[in-house]
Each structure stands twice: as C-alpha cells, then as structure tokens.
Amino acid sequence: MDPIGFAKHDHDSCVADAVSSVEARCQSAGLQFTPVRKRVLEILLEEHRALGAYEILDRLRDENLGSQPPVAYRALDFLTKHGFVHKIERLNAFIACAHPHEVHTPAFLICRECNSVAEAETDLTQGRLAQIASATGFSIERAILEAEGLCPNCSPKHEASNA
Amino acid sequence: MDPIGFAKHDHDSCVADAVSSVEARCQSAGLQFTPVRKRVLEILLEEHRALGAYEILDRLRDENLGSQPPVAYRALDFLTKHGFVHKIERLNAFIACAHPHEVHTPAFLICRECNSVAEAETDLTQGRLAQIASATGFSIERAILEAEGLCPNCSPKHEASNA
DNA sequence: TTGATATATGTCATAGTATAACATATCAAC
DNA sequence: GTTGATATGTTATACTATGACATATATCAA
Numbered sequence: 001m002d003p004i005g006f007a008k009h010d011h012d013s014c015v016a017d018a019v020s021s022v023e024a025r026c027q028s029a030g031l032q033f034t035p036v037r038k039r040v041l042e043i044l045l046e047e048h049r050a051l052g053a054y055e056i057l058d059r060l061r062d063e064n065l066g067s068q069p070p071v072a073y074r075a076l077d078f079l080t081k082h083g084f085v086h087k088i089e090r091l092n093a094f095i096a097c098a099h100p101h102e103v104h105t106p107a108f109l110i111c112r113e114c115n116s117v118a119e120a121e122t123d124l125t126q127g128r129l130a131q132i133a134s135a136t137g138f139s140i141e142r143a144i145l146e147a148e149g150l151c152p153n154c155s156p157k158h159e160a161s162n163a
Numbered sequence: 164m165d166p167i168g169f170a171k172h173d174h175d176s177c178v179a180d181a182v183s184s185v186e187a188r189c190q191s192a193g194l195q196f197t198p199v200r201k202r203v204l205e206i207l208l209e210e211h212r213a214l215g216a217y218e219i220l221d222r223l224r225d226e227n228l229g230s231q232p233p234v235a236y237r238a239l240d241f242l243t244k245h246g247f248v249h250k251i252e253r254l255n256a257f258i259a260c261a262h263p264h265e266v267h268t269p270a271f272l273i274c275r276e277c278n279s280v281a282e283a284e285t286d287l288t289q290g291r292l293a294q295i296a297s298a299t300g301f302s303i304e305r306a307i308l309e310a311e312g313l314c315p316n317c318s319p320k321h322e323a324s325n326a
Numbered sequence: 327t328t329g330a331t332a333t334a335t336g337t338c339a340t341a342g343t344a345t346a347a348c349a350t351a352t353c354a355a356c
Numbered sequence: 357g358t359t360g361a362t363a364t365g366t367t368a369t370a371c372t373a374t375g376a377c378a379t380a381t382a383t384c385a386a
Contacts, residue, residue, distance in 0.1 A: 032353080034363070053343070068366060073344065078363095089252035090307060092343060092372095107292050109301045120295045127290055129270050129310060132283045137315035138272045144253055146307040147292060152300035195382080197334070216372070231337055236373065241334095255343095255372060 015045040018096065022084050031082065036065050040075040041084060041096060050093035050110075050117050088117060090146045095119070105143055111151035118151070178208040181259065185247045194245065199228050203238040204259060207248060213256035213273075213280050251280060253309045258282070268306055274314035281314070 022041060026033040043059050044051060057072040066072065076094055079085035085094050086106050097106070098119040109118040124130060124143055133140050150156075185204060189196040206222050207214060220235040229235065239257055242248035248257050249269050260269070261282040272281040287293060287306055296303050313319075 032363075036364080066365080069344070070346095070366080071364075074363080089309075107295075109292075109296060109299075109303070111301075112304070118299070118301065120292060122291055124310075128285055129272075129283060129308065132270075133272060133310065133312070136272075136281070137318065138274075138281070138310075139312045139318060140272070140310045141275070141312040143310040144307065145292065146252075147287075147296065147301075147303045148306070149296070149302045149304040155300065155302060195334075199335080229336080232373070233337080233375095234335075237334080 011046075011048065015042065018045050025082075025084075029082075031078075036060065036071060037075045037078055039063065039065055040072065041079055044085060044094060044096035048096075049115065050088045050091050050095040052091075052093045056094070086119070088146060089144055090148065091115070091117075105145070107145040108147065109151070110146060110148045111154055112148050113150055113154035116151055116153075174209075174211065178205065181208050188245075188247075192245075194241075199223065199234060200238045200241055202226065202228055203235065204242055204247060207257060207259035211259075212278060213251045213254050213258040215254075215256045219257070249282070251309060252307055253311065254278070254280075268308070270308040271310065272314070273309060273311045274317050275311050276313055276317035279314055279316075 019038065019042060023033055023038075025031075039060065040056055043056055053069065053072045053076060056076070057066070057069060060066045060071060076085060076087075080087055080094070083097060085096055086108075087094050088108055088110065090110060095108075095117050099106075099121065104121050105124050107120045107122040109120065111117070122143075122145055124140055129143075130140070132138075182201065182205060186196055186201075188194075202223065203219055206219055216232065216235045216239060219239070220229070220232060223229045223234060239248060239250075243250055243257070246260060248259055249271075250257050251271055251273065253273060258271075258280050262269075262284065268285050268287050270283045270285040272283065274280070285306075285308055287303055292306075293303070295301075
C-alpha cells in the first residue's frame with residue numbers, strides 16, 4: 001500500500017510483472033491485448049511518470065506502430081477503461097497503474113517541481129465526501145483525487161544541497 | 164455547509180450576494196474587479212453550472228466585452244487564482260465558487276447525466292491521503308477532488324417518471 | 327500635472343489536446 | 357469460409373489554451 005513513485009525499486013521486474021499481470025487479466029476477461037495496447041502500457045511503465053498522448057504517439061511513430069492521434073487515444077481509452085492506466089486530469093497525461101492487482105480508486109500526489117506522480121489508494125466509501133453524497137442522494141460512481149505539492153526529492157531540504 | 168447545487172434556492176439573491184462578496188474581497192485586497200472579470204463571474208453565477216471557456220467567450224462577444232480567447236482565459240485566471248471560481252478538470256470547465264466567504268479545498272459532485280455540479284467542502288488535513296503524504300514526505304499544497312455519478316434528479320427513481 | 331511603473335486589455339497567431347467519420351483489416355464463432 | 361464484432365489506418369476537424377506584442381488604463385511619486 002505504499003505510494004509507489006518516489007522510492008527506488010527494481011524497475012525491470014516491476015515493468016515485467018505489471019505487463020504479465022495485465023496480460024493475464026485480459027486473457028481471463030476475453031480482452032484483446034494487442035501489440036499497440038501492450039506497447040503503450042510498456043512505454044508508460046518504463047517511464048514511470050505521466051506522459052501526454054502525443055508523447056506516447058511520438059514513440060509509437062518511431063517504432064512504426066502508428067502515426068495518427070487516434071492510434072494513441074484508442075489504446076489509452078482501452079487501457080484506462082479497464083483500469084490498467086489512469087489519466088491525470090490536472091496534467092492531461094496518462095500513467096500506468098501502480099496497483100494493477102486490485103480494483104481501486106486511485107489518488108495521485110503530483111510534484112509541481114519535477115512532475116513525478118505517485119499513486120496511492122483511497123476508499124470512496126469513507127470520508128466526508130461520501131457522507132455528503134449520501135446525504136444529498138448523489139451516487140458516486142468514480143472519483144478523481146489529485147493532490148499537488150512538493151515530493152520528498154524536491155522539498156526545500158533537498159533544494160539546499162543544489163544551491 | 165450543504166453542497167449547494169442540487170437544491171432549489173433564491174437564485175437572484177445568491178448571485179447578488181456572491182458578486183457583492185467578491186467585490187468586497189477585491190476591494191480589501193487591492194485587486195481590480197474590472198468589468199470583464201465581474202461579468203464572467205456573473206455569467207457563471209447565473210448559469211450555476213460548469214461552463215467552458217469558449218461558452219463564456221461567446222457571451223462576452225455578444226455583449227461586446229471581448230472576442231478573443233485570451234479575454235476569457237485572463238478573466239478566468241484571475242477569478243480562479245483568487246478562489247472566486249473553480250476549474251473542473253474533468254470537464255475542462257469553470258464554475259463559480261459556492262462558498263466564497265471561506266478559504267477552502269472544494270470537492271465536486273458531477274452528474275454524468277445532466278452535467279450539474281455541486282460543490283462541497285473537504286479538509287485536506289484529514290483522511291488517508293494526508294496520512295500517506297506525510298508518511299512519504301510529500302507536502303500537499305492544493306488538491307482536486309471530483310466525483311462523478313448521478314445526482315438526485317437523475318437517479319433511477321426519477322428516471323422512472325419520465326419513461 | 328506630469329512622468330514612471332505596474333497592471334489590464336485588444337488582437338493575431340499558434341500550440342496542445344481530442345474526436346468524428348469512414349475505409350480496411352483482423353479476430354472469433356458458427 | 358461467411359458472418360458479425362472488434363481493431364486499425366487515415367483524413368479531417370473540433371476543442372482547449374497560451375505566446376507575443378501593441379495599446380490602454382490605473383497607481384503612485386515627485
């Protein structure tokens with residue numbers, strides 16, 4: 001339940017594990033995990049940060065996997081629809097899900113300095129918002145929670161060592 | 164502390180009150196509440212829903228208050244910067260603040276059927292996200308909380324009466 | 327009142343994000 | 357192998373947002 005994103009980790013295996021996991025879930029759900037979709041997921045996992053659709057498209061173009069915007073957007077639609085990738089609305093960008101094994105409502109910590117993004121878990125059914133929603137008769141289906149600030153690496157303590 | 168937005172209320176006075184309140188706050192803070200800025204706020208208050216920048220620009224154009232995108236965006240920048248208006252990232256749209264008297268972190272309930280938006284209050288310092296942030300050394304400065312679902316008026320109970 | 331500075335507006339141009347529409351290809355089931 | 361559903365290729369366009377620079381207005385000091 002750590003908010004993956006600011007700490008070091010074994011990145012190669014993290015990418016491989018995530019791809020395998022998604023592959024398996026597509027298999028069992030009867031979803032087509034096509035080359036473009038797989039490659040887009042890999043790109044996002046390798047970067048481990050939020051990428052714009054056109055950045056992703058540039059990569060696909062270099063690899064002859066597509067050159068027009070719909071190619072990237074369709075793959076991203078598929079991946080986000082099934083929860084393998086999340087969209088960061090604040091940045092108009094996309095990031096691979098850091099917790100692909102569980103259904104969840106993600107929350108993001110976005111560093112305004114280095115643009116790194118950490119994903120944490122939340123529980124919609126708790127908290128003030130849920131109380132207010134149920135009190136007014138609003139039924140929440142999805143939620144976006146994005147916090148902006150300074151990550152540990154960009155906080156003043158670290159800045160001092162650069163000055 | 165009710166989530167204004169789905170309930171009936173005295174709309175004329177709500178608009179007038181909000182404009183007066185913003186006017187007073189600009190006065191005391193030495194901010195220029197210019198005609199375009201005031202009109203944009205009024206438009207948002209009158210509609211009482213989220214409007215896109217270009218919808219607002221259309222209104223301004225009709226009233227000869229400006230015809231180019233920067234006119235609308237500058238007014239919206241001013242209003243959002245000072246908390247008189249909020250941006251709904253999910254919709255790329257803007258809505259007048261429903262609680263202009265207090266500094267706050269807004270949370271929004273967005274109806275996917277009728278696009279109405281209700282604003283509620285949250286407290287960033289409580290909850291899971293704050294715990295995770297402090298545990299990882301991330302300092303939250305701002306946050307976006309947008310929930311999507313069905314408002315009371317669009318929930319199945321009401322739909323039945325239309326069928 | 328004038329001049330200096332900061333702030334706001336008018337306008338043109340362009341950048342960045344996203345989707346509609348339709349033809350073609352591939353997959354999955356019968 | 358035909359059929360129907362799903363996915364891709366491609367063109368065009370819509371929607372969202374900002375850079376840049378000239379002009380105007382406000383604020384404040386002398």
